[in-house]
Amino acid sequence: MVNIAVMGYGTVGSGVVEVINTNGARINQRIGDELQIKYVLDLRDFPGDPIQEKIVHDFDTIVNDPEVQIVVEVMGGIEPAYTFVKKCLLAGKSVATSNKALVAKHGAELLSIARERDINFLFEASVGGGIPIIRPLNSSMTADEIEEITGILNGTTNYMMTKMFYEGSDYDDVLREAQEKGYAERNPEADVEGYDACRKIAILSSLISGQQVDFEDIYTEGITKISKEDMMYAKAMGMTIKLLATSKRQGDLLQAMVAPYLLRKEHPLYSVNDVFNAIFVHGNVLGDAMFYGSGAGKLPTASAVVADVVDEAKHLHRNIMTMWKSDKLELLPFEDTSKRFFVRISGEPEALKAHVESKFGPVEIIRADGLEGEFGFLTGVLTERVYEENAKEFPGILHRIRVEG
Amino acid sequence: MVNIAVMGYGTVGSGVVEVINTNGARINQRIGDELQIKYVLDLRDFPGDPIQEKIVHDFDTIVNDPEVQIVVEVMGGIEPAYTFVKKCLLAGKSVATSNKALVAKHGAELLSIARERDINFLFEASVGGGIPIIRPLNSSMTADEIEEITGILNGTTNYMMTKMFYEGSDYDDVLREAQEKGYAERNPEADVEGYDACRKIAILSSLISGQQVDFEDIYTEGITKISKEDMMYAKAMGMTIKLLATSKRQGDLLQAMVAPYLLRKEHPLYSVNDVFNAIFVHGNVLGDAMFYGSGAGKLPTASAVVADVVDEAKHLHRNIMTMWKSDKLELLPFEDTSKRFFVRISGEPEALKAHVESKFGPVEIIRADGLEGEFGFLTGVLTERVYEENAKEFPGILHRIRVEG
Numbered sequence: 032m033v034n035i036a037v038m039g040y041g042t043v044g045s046g047v048v049e050v051i052n053t054n055g056a057r058i059n060q061r062i063g064d065e066l067q068i069k070y071v072l073d074l075r076d077f078p079g080d081p082i083q084e085k086i087v088h089d090f091d092t093i094v095n096d097p098e099v100q101i102v103v104e105v106m107g108g109i110e111p112a113y114t115f116v117k118k119c120l121l122a123g124k125s126v127a128t129s130n131k132a133l134v135a136k137h138g139a140e141l142l143s144i145a146r147e148r149d150i151n152f153l154f155e156a157s158v159g160g161g162i163p164i165i166r167p168l169n170s171s172m173t174a175d176e177i178e179e180i181t182g183i184l185n186g187t188t189n190y191m192m193t194k195m196f197y198e199g200s201d202y203d204d205v206l207r208e209a210q211e212k213g214y215a216e217r218n219p220e221a222d223v224e225g226y227d228a229c230r231k232i233a234i235l236s237s238l239i240s241g242q243q244v245d246f247e248d249i250y251t252e253g254i255t256k257i258s259k260e261d262m263m264y265a266k267a268m269g270m271t272i273k274l275l276a277t278s279k280r281q282g283d284l285l286q287a288m289v290a291p292y293l294l295r296k297e298h299p300l301y302s303v304n305d306v307f308n309a310i311f312v313h314g315n316v317l318g319d320a321m322f323y324g325s326g327a328g329k330l331p332t333a334s335a336v337v338a339d340v341v342d343e344a345k346h347l348h349r350n351i352m353t354m355w356k357s358d359k360l361e362l363l364p365f366e367d368t369s370k371r372f373f374v375r376i377s378g379e380p381e382a383l384k385a386h387v388e389s390k391f392g393p394v395e396i397i398r399a400d401g402l403e404g405e406f407g408f409l410t411g412v413l414t415e416r417v418y419e420e421n422a423k424e425f426p427g428i429l430h431r432i433r434v435e436g
Numbered sequence: 437m438v439n440i441a442v443m444g445y446g447t448v449g450s451g452v453v454e455v456i457n458t459n460g461a462r463i464n465q466r467i468g469d470e471l472q473i474k475y476v477l478d479l480r481d482f483p484g485d486p487i488q489e490k491i492v493h494d495f496d497t498i499v500n501d502p503e504v505q506i507v508v509e510v511m512g513g514i515e516p517a518y519t520f521v522k523k524c525l526l527a528g529k530s531v532a533t534s535n536k537a538l539v540a541k542h543g544a545e546l547l548s549i550a551r552e553r554d555i556n557f558l559f560e561a562s563v564g565g566g567i568p569i570i571r572p573l574n575s576s577m578t579a580d581e582i583e584e585i586t587g588i589l590n591g592t593t594n595y596m597m598t599k600m601f602y603e604g605s606d607y608d609d610v611l612r613e614a615q616e617k618g619y620a621e622r623n624p625e626a627d628v629e630g631y632d633a634c635r636k637i638a639i640l641s642s643l644i645s646g647q648q649v650d651f652e653d654i655y656t657e658g659i660t661k662i663s664k665e666d667m668m669y670a671k672a673m674g675m676t677i678k679l680l681a682t683s684k685r686q687g688d689l690l691q692a693m694v695a696p697y698l699l700r701k702e703h704p705l706y707s708v709n710d711v712f713n714a715i716f717v718h719g720n721v722l723g724d725a726m727f728y729g730s731g732a733g734k735l736p737t738a739s740a741v742v743a744d745v746v747d748e749a750k751h752l753h754r755n756i757m758t759m760w761k762s763d764k765l766e767l768l769p770f771e772d773t774s775k776r777f778f779v780r781i782s783g784e785p786e787a788l789k790a791h792v793e794s795k796f797g798p799v800e801i802i803r804a805d806g807l808e809g810e811f812g813f814l815t816g817v818l819t820e821r822v823y824e825e826n827a828k829e830f831p832g833i834l835h836r837i838r839v840e841g
Contacts, residue, residue: 050579050721061578061758155576161722163576170575171560171568173466174455174742299728302707316455317566317739320729323704324722334722337579353466 039106046333127339129156161331175314186306232276444511451738532744534561566736580719591711637681
């Protein structure tokens with residue numbers, strides 16, 4: 032018998048209980064032992080719910096019970112999650128969590144406590160929901176130097192970008208629709224400003240570098256300025272626009288950022304639509320790979336959490352997770368990162384092209400049917416600094432979007 | 437120090453040596469020990485190649501050396517690979533292989549020998565080349581019942597199907613081109629007849645069911661009859677044609693087959709092009725997921741083999757692979773499997789539709805621009821038996837292709 036406790040009976044927590052109830056026989060067979068939920072921690076009661084008899088309101092009941100070997104943390108947020116998880120690990124209990132904020136901020140410390148005690152701190156569900164990505168990075172892509180990891184890591188914004196692309200809708204309209212469907216929160220900031228994707232790429236960056244990457248250091252730009260007109264240009268170029276979270280090796284440094292990017296048809300992430308997430312990985316010997324699936328949702332997320340519980344139950348006294356060290360990795364300064372830029376500008380190419388090229392170098396002029404009095408141009412590869420310095424000279428610039436690849 | 441031997445210095449074998457030479461420092465860090473290639477077994481000599489000093493011609497040198505803890509088998513074929521691998525496992529050496537024929541035929545037995553001896557028999561590279569799929573099935577998707585696994589598992593045929601779709605080329609021309617580029621063998625049978633994909637789906641089917649699925653039991657149809665005209669109809673329907681290897685649960689049984697399928701734009705496998713492979717998985721709680729990457733090639737395949745070596749080096753005396761039992765799983769009889777069919781037939785819909793519908797039920801008529809004197813129709817879901825029995829009544833049928841989903 033392996034006893035577990037679930038902290039938080041919200042969406043993911045109730046999903047965890049449902050997954051264990053639904054697939055219990057198969058799960059037990061894989062563990063080679065019987066998994067039992069002993070406690071569910073929540074402030075609320077759930078009268079009539081079969082879980083009610085397992086509800087406890089006091090965290091100490093869990094941490095002080097030597098029979099509890101694995102704890103699931105699906106409360107979200109930094110506190111009290113951090114305090115509870117740390118106490119559980121210090122008490123010798125393995126922890127599985129879906130909490131990206133917790134992992135991004137305290138992952139290095141919690142991993143090192145788990146390693147010292149020969150137990151595990153696993154967090155597959157914290158990035159990409161149900162998509163296996165943390166474990167493949169930890170135990171499958173171990174013959175490679177991972178040179179790039181770029182993901183569509185937020186389902187809400189991907190749903191919005193997909194709608195805007197296929198239906199030509201306005202940003203405000205798709206946001207309202209996403210809110211009505213329950214894909215976006217009433218306060219959508221964490222999604223649309225890219226904060227959610229930022230924490231996730233911080234976790235992936237820490238994993239591939241083996242050092243702490245602070246999410247505060249990652250340049251993050253959301254999708255709030257993406258317009259119907261931008262999508263018209265994207266279509267004219269045979270591209271689409273996606274919110275990408277990306278981390279690339281450049282020499283010994285890593286460049287990481289979150290921003291809307293123009294993406295070519297040939298890129299594997301191009302056809303990742305609606306609320307789906309996907310993570311593109313480039314290894315120096317593996318080449319290109321991509322992992323695709325449901326990046327959120329009750330059952331997919333719970334599936335990943337329970338898979339961590341299964342792994343922890345199979346390795347009760349053996350640490351299996353690669354650590355990342357707590358010393359901080361310096362990122363390549365944002366101003367020094369380079370890429371191509373797509374720029375929309377008021378005016379006519381005939382009048383402006385020479386001036387534009389004198390500042391940005393050779394550009395490709397882009398016209399979108401139906402848009403008068405403005406045009407677009409694609410630059411060659413420039414640093415952010417060079418772009419910004421020269422952009423100042425053109426008050427007619429309406430928008431600029433980066434180009435991936 | 438962990439000593440390994442590589443059996444076979446062909447494409448994959450030399451790739452394994454190259455990967456270890458290239459990424460050795462990182463690999464050693466992940467293992468926490470130094471990996472060293474002690475022997476390379478090959479019938480040939482390689483004068484001038486730095487590997488020459490490690491070349492041995494006698495297998496006994498490897499199996500009798502107690503210092504060798506891990507053996508890489510990349511010779512291919514059943515014999516002598518089977519005899520060598522079995523002897524290595526019986527001698528307490530873990531084995532990593534890319535050999536799909538060996539795994540499909542003898543996987544259950546070799547896994548059970550490894551388990552008895554607390555060592556490992558791993559074969560990530562046998563399906564999907566560099567794409568992590570065996571390990572994710574074994575240790576990531578463990579909270580799910582896997583209800584479907586459908587893959588584009590052969591790069592050669594996917595390259596050919598992609599060319600035929602995008603360029604409107606004939607089968608014979610794309611085959612010649614694939615041969616010139618080195619993607620197809622001079623004798624292309626194993627690829628174009630689906631035999632390669634069949635062994636791979638047999639392995640995946642065994643893994644998801646936990647029982648032996650014999651590849652001889654899997655209905656296998658190649659791409660040799662797919663024509664330019666078929667692709668014209670596919671386009672007219674907004675679909676494409678791919679060689680799919682698929683395994684689906686139907687009640688307690690599994691239905692497995694390899695055949696060309698029509699695939700809708702919305703399917704994640706639709707946009708998997710050129711020599712890339714991808715594996716779509718549906719879990720009862722996870723939902724849809726897909727794994728994409730290089731399904732073959734020297735370095736991607738070697739990357740997967742070396743990742744297995746890393747896992748084996750980290751688990752020298754601990755078995756980590758889920759077994760499948762040697763008792764054979766009965767598949768749902770092919771005749772009882774059901775799907776929609778697309779049928780091309782000589783004549784005109786006006787004259788034939790009533791007769792067609794009297795036999796196949798309601799159908800959707802499909803016309804392709806530029807094809808005269810014939811038309812196509814899409815049936816509802818039928819069993820293979822019902823389709824075959826009724827198709828006999830229509831001597832004008834030119835071709836039938838199954839429809840996925």
